[in-house]
Amino acid sequence: MVKIYTKTGDQGETGLWGGKRVSKASLRIEAYGTADELNSLLGVARTKINSSTLNPLFEKIQNQLHVICADLANPDLTKEGPRIRAMHTEELERACDDLDKRLPELKKFVLPGGSEAGALLHFARTVARRAERRVIELSNSETINLEVIRFLNRLSDLLFLMARTANHEAGIEEDHPHY
Numbered sequence: 357m358v359k360i361y362t363k364t365g366d367q368g369e370t371g372l373w374g375g376k377r378v379s380k381a382s383l384r385i386e387a388y389g390t391a392d393e394l395n396s397l398l399g400v401a402r403t404k405i406n407s408s409t410l411n412p413l414f415e416k417i418q419n420q421l422h423v424i425c426a427d428l429a430n431p432d433l434t435k436e437g438p439r440i441r442a443m444h445t446e447e448l449e450r451a452c453d454d455l456d457k458r459l460p461e462l463k464k465f466v467l468p469g470g471s472e473a474g475a476l477l478h479f480a481r482t483v484a485r486r487a488e489r490r491v492i493e494l495s496n497s498e499t500i501n502l503e504v505i506r507f508l509n510r511l512s513d514l515l516f517l518m519a520r521t522a523n524h525e526a527g528i529e530e531d532h533p534h535y
Contacts, residue, residue, distance in 0.1 A: 368380050368381070370385060372384070372429050372430065372431055373426070373429045373430035373431070373432075373435065373437055374430065374431075374432060374435060376431070383490070383493055383494040383497065383498070384428060384429075384431065384494055384498065386490050386494075387428050387487070387490040387491045387493070387494045388424065388425040388428035388429055390483065390486055390487040390490045391421050391424045391425050391428070391487045391491075391508075392421070392425055393483060393487075394421060394480060394483040394484055394487050395418050395421040395422065395425075397476070397479065397480045397483055398414060398417060398418055398421070398480055399418065400476060401414075401473065401476035401477055401480055402414045402418075404472050404473045404476055405473045405522060407473075407521070407522065407525055409455070409458070409521055409525065410518055410521060410522060410525075413451055413514070413518065416447070417511065417514075420440065420444050420507070422438075423438045423439070423440055423444075424440055424504055424507065424508070426438040427439050427440050427500075427501050427504055428491070428494070428500065428501075428504065431498065431499070431500075433499060433500075433501060439501055439503075440501060440503045440504050440507045441503060442503055442506075444503070444507055445503060445506050445507045445510050448507065448510040448511055448513075448514050449510060451514055451517075452510065452513055452514050452517055455514070455517040455518065455520075455521050456517055458521065458524075459517065459520050459521060459524055460524070462520075464532040464533075465532060465533050466516075466520065466530045466531070466532060467530070467531040467532060467533055468481075468482075468519070469531060470519070470522070470523035470526070470528040470530065470531075471522055471523050471526040471528050473519075473522040473523075473526070474519045474520070474522040474523035474526065474528065475519075477515050477516075477518045477519035477522055478515075478516070478519045480515050480519075481512050481515035481516050481519060484508055484511050484512040484515055485508075485512050487508050488505060488508035488509055488512065491504050491505050491508060492505055
C-alpha cells in the first residue's frame with residue numbers, strides 16, 4: 357500500500373516532473389495549483405447539474421485540466437509527458453459554438469448568478485481567468501507550453517456559455533448590470 361503522505365514537502369518544497377524540487381510558493385506551483393482548484397470547483401458544479409447538454413462536457417474539461425497540471429509540472433518542453441495541444445483548444449471552440457447557437461443573442465453584460473448551477477459555473481469562469489493570469493505570469497519568467505494560455509482563455513469563454521445554458525435550461529432570466 358502506498359501512503360498518501362511522503363513528508364518530502366514538509367520544508368515547503370515539492371517535486372516537479374523529472375524530480376526537480378521547487379518552493380510550493382513558486383509561480384509554477386501557483387499556476388497549476390489554480391488549475392487544480394478550478395478542476396475541484398468543476399467537480400462541485402458537476403454534482404449540481406443534470407443537463408444532457410452540459411454533463412458530457414464536464415469529464416472532458418476535468419481531464420484536460422489534469423493534463424494542464426501535468427503540462428505545467430513538466431518544465432522541460434523537450435521531455436515526454438502530457439501536453440495540452442491545439443486540438444484541445446479547438447474542441448473547446450466547437451463546444452462554445454454549439455452552446456452559443458442554442459442561447460438567446462447576447463446584447464448586454466450578464467451578472468453572475470441565476471440558478472445554483474449557473475452561479476457555480478460563473479464562479480468557475482472567474483477561477484479559470486485567474487488560472488490564465490497565473491500561467492501568463494509564469495510565462496513571463498519561464499518557458500511554458502503557450503497552448504495552455506489559449507486553452508484557459510477559451511475555457512473561461514466556454515464556462516460563461518455553460519453558465520448561461522444552465523440558467524436558460526432552468527428557465528431563469530439573466531440579470532444585467534445597471535449603469
